Amino acid sequence: MADYQEHLPALDRVLAHARGSAFYGSRLPRTSLRTWNDFTALPLTTRVDLRRHSPHGLICVPGRELLQYHESSATTGEPVSVWYSARDLAEIRGGLARWGVGLSAGDRVLVRFPYALSTIGHCIHAAAQHRGACVIPADSRTTITPLSRVLELMRKLEVTVLATISLTAVMIAEAAEMAGLDPRRDFPRLRAICCAGEPLSPHRRELVGSLFGVPVYDNYGMTETGPLAMDCAERRLHPWLDQVVMEVLDDRLEREVAAGEIGHLVVTSLTPRAVPMIRYLTGDRVRRSEAPCPCGRGDVLEVRGRAEDVLSIQGRVFDLWELDAIVSRLPSRRFWTVSPLPDGLRFVVERERDEDHVEPALLAALTRDHGAAVQVELAPKGALYDRREPVSFGMMSKPVYVTA
Numbered sequence: 001m002a003d004y005q006e007h008l009p010a011l012d013r014v015l016a017h018a019r020g021s022a023f024y025g026s027r028l029p030r031t032s033l034r035t036w037n038d039f040t041a042l043p044l045t046t047r048v049d050l051r052r053h054s055p056h057g058l059i060c061v062p063g064r065e066l067l068q069y070h071e072s073s074a075t076t077g078e079p080v081s082v083w084y085s086a087r088d089l090a091e092i093r094g095g096l097a098r099w100g101v102g103l104s105a106g107d108r109v110l111v112r113f114p115y116a117l118s119t120i121g122h123c124i125h126a127a128a129q130h131r132g133a134c135v136i137p138a139d140s141r142t143t144i145t146p147l148s149r150v151l152e153l154m155r156k157l158e159v160t161v162l163a164t165i166s167l168t169a170v171m172i173a174e175a176a177e178m179a180g181l182d183p184r185r186d187f188p189r190l191r192a193i194c195c196a197g198e199p200l201s202p203h204r205r206e207l208v209g210s211l212f213g214v215p216v217y218d219n220y221g222m223t224e225t226g227p228l229a230m231d232c233a234e235r236r237l238h239p240w241l242d243q244v245v246m247e248v249l250d251d252r253l254e255r256e257v258a259a260g261e262i263g264h265l266v267v268t269s270l271t272p273r274a275v276p277m278i279r280y281l282t283g284d285r286v287r288r289s290e291a292p293c294p295c296g297r298g299d300v301l302e303v304r305g306r307a308e309d310v311l312s313i314q315g316r317v318f319d320l321w322e323l324d325a326i327v328s329r330l331p332s333r334r335f336w337t338v339s340p341l342p343d344g345l346r347f348v349v350e351r352e353r354d355e356d357h358v359e360p361a362l363l364a365a366l367t368r369d370h371g372a373a374v375q376v377e378l379a380p381k382g383a384l385y386d387r388r389e390p391v392s393f394g395m396m397s398k399p400v401y402v403t404a
């Protein structure tokens with residue numbers, strides 16, 4: 001898509017740096033890049049590669065320079081190890097500190113992410129403090145901070161910014177309602193919600209914003225890479241092109257798709273990270289568009305969800321954004337899962353109000369508009385996320401929407 005010729009000197013430096021690791025040293029050519037095609041001829045790095053060579057095989061700096069260790073949340077197989085140097089952490093902190101939400105002294109930022117081994121909570125924590133904001137670390141996977149305590153902290157400390165996974169923000173709103181609170185009224189100092197950790201579709205952004213009555217800012221990244229894109233003050237997601245080169249490849253992972261088309265995101269570090277990524281296949285489907293933004297940048301990223309979560313129904317592809325678009329038209333839309341049918345999609349959605357029901361005309365309209373039969377089961381509250389589980393309604397790993 002883009003002309004990356006100007007990045008070749010920086011990429012050459014990163015490749016020379018990467019050859020210092022056992023993994024990259026044995027698979028990267030020793031010649032310098034002359035053309036962009038030389039770069040795209042390099043092999044893709046996969047998550048399997050990272051797993052196989054963890055914990056030490058991808059480190060490219062002397063051991064004494066390593067300052068922080070993380071592991072990816074491994075649902076299957078061996079975890080992926082990620083090490084950061086002081087330089088890496090400063091780079092990430094400095095980038096995140098420019099988040100469009102405008103964190104500053106006087107803010108009280110409640111960080112509701114998993115802290116153990118995961119990266120994002122620590123990155124936001126450091127960036128907020130870098131801007132002088134006060135941080136309230138409220139780990140999402142410990143009994144020390146169940147949702148009831150999060151509500152208590154948000155109220156008594158007059159939290160101004162809630163940083164969390166978007167689905168967790170929905171859970172916090174629900175927990176507030178269960179406690180007799182109105183999330184739009186009873187957190188009067190709350191001014192913004194900062195999301196990370198899962199793709200934020202336009203409808204999820206709208207849902208979270210409407211529950212709390214405040215703007216919602218997005219951030220995109222993963223443990224292996226650190227943050228990769230972030231909302232500006234206009235709430236548009238811009239890639240961190242000073243820290244990473246992004247390619248968007250077709251389904252065969254051979255060529256870049258045209259601008260504005262959806263493809264598979266491949267990232268390469270542009271700076272000498274302790275564990276640099278060289279043509280790392282992220283597993284996420286994205287769309288890059290060159291739409292001018294009032295902030296001055298012109299490159300907007302849509303993160304459409306994991307490639308493995310795409311449902312293909314009679315040749316028609318449904319990704320998280322489109323699935324969420326369908327749910328957004330239902331009377332209940334907070335908590336849902338979807339599974340494939342031979343000719344369509346079957347949603348299970350937790351009922352929000354007793355009177356909610358799905359009209360046949362709505363199902364017919366959804367089927368017509370999305371090109372697949374749509375079935376919806378409105379299930380009782382708690383059918384998907386157990387409200388008796390105090391920590392996070394029982395969600396102890398990443399949100400799951402697509403089921404078998």
Ligand SMILES: [Zn+2]
Pocket residue numbers: 232233234235236238293294295296297
């Ligand atoms: Zn912008």
